[in-house]
Ligand SMILES: O=C(O)C1=C[C@@H](OP(=O)(O)O)[C@@H](O)[C@H](O)C1
């Protein structure tokens with residue numbers, strides 16, 4: 555259990571752990587590249603460790619040298635049939651992206667996960683991967699893990715994705731590496747494009763035009779990869795400092811890929827003082843220092859168009875909306891219902907426990923401003939983002955906020971508590 559007390563301001567200069575999305579992709583793509591790769595800045599969170607375990611199970615040698623991860627890639631067809639069921643743990647990214655790669659393999663693989671992952675929808679990847687020629691079975695007609703995949707002999711598809719999801723897009727693009735013809739993915743609102751960027755950097759024949767991505771069968775060549783800090787982890791600190799007058803926080807070397815920076819846009823619209831310094835590009839990804847000065851924020855409307863650019867940051871946005879002036883309305887965010895928990899219901903339930911006036915909507919929530927947040931005991935539901943969002947709530951509360959089952963924070967941010975302690979004044 556974690557207990558958080560009221561803070562007066564946040565001050566200091568910190569780094570946050572490596573980007574989770576990029577860390578997963580670095581291991582996966584290096585495993586199917588020809589040659590050896592060094593991955594620096596890799597996130598040693600439980601989700602990314604699940605990805606390493608799955609690729610070891612597929613016969614890839616992956617060494618953890620402390621300051622770098624070394625992956626001995628075996629090329630597109632170097633994976634071998636695993637002897638046992640692969641466990642993706644709590645990680646949706648692991649099971650869905652991995653499925654795209656397994657769709658290209660002629661052997662059979664069974665992939666499962668923890669209780670939360672076993673309740674999350676897999677039809678969204680099973681439907682297009684079956685269209686490409688893979689066989690995918692599972693509980694609920696292949697919608698729920700454990701899933702059983704036998705691939706091979708894929709053909710390209712032109713897929714108009716019914717959901718703006720980087721996991722769906724990536725699964726199809728990865729299967730596209732193994733498919734005859736040109737595989738095309740379209741989505742209504744562009745989701746994060748780390749897969750496209752990394753595939754390009756490793757030599758794939760991939761292009762994006764007007765938001766439409768196309769990929770042709772290609773070999774990948776190993777490259778060293780440097781993972782930037784995770785903006786989704788930085789978001790907890792950014793949001794808290796932005797809403798706390800007198801704060802001054804510098805978050806160093808954070809990934810600033812434009813498909814991920816919705817949190818910065820939203821905070822600025824709420825009145826936050828945020829600037830970017832030391833901007834550079836590595837592996838096609840923008841990286842820079844984020845400087846936040848605390849001030850009084852105001853409530854805003856957050857609508858569908860921006861949701862994919864801040865989907866994982868909505869829990870912490872809801873928290874600071876509770877102390878901003880005026881109402882905040884979040885809509886078009888129904889995807890939150892199929893994350894590690896139903897993040898609309900869990901956030902609304904837990905914020906109410908601390909006296910916050912918040913209403914659940916079918917596709918989001920409505921948060922009244924200027925709440926007097928009280929102390930209390932909250933639940934994480936085993937969801938790392940809920941646990942950290944409620945910890946940030948504690949920084950603004952009039953009494954101690956306890957978070958039960960906070961161990962799940964290690965899924966994406968193992969040293970969250972230490973980093974937070976270091977900046978609380
Ligand atoms: O591709 C990725 O790395 C991710 C995509 C998003 O999920 P969806 O693709 O389901 O929106 C996000 O919520 C998740 O934390 C990571």
Ligand SMILES: C=C(OP(=O)(O)O)C(=O)O
Nearest residue numbers: 644645646647866893939
């Ligand atoms: C939704 C998340 O991850 P995943 O889908 O990979 O489990 C997250 O990290 O907030």
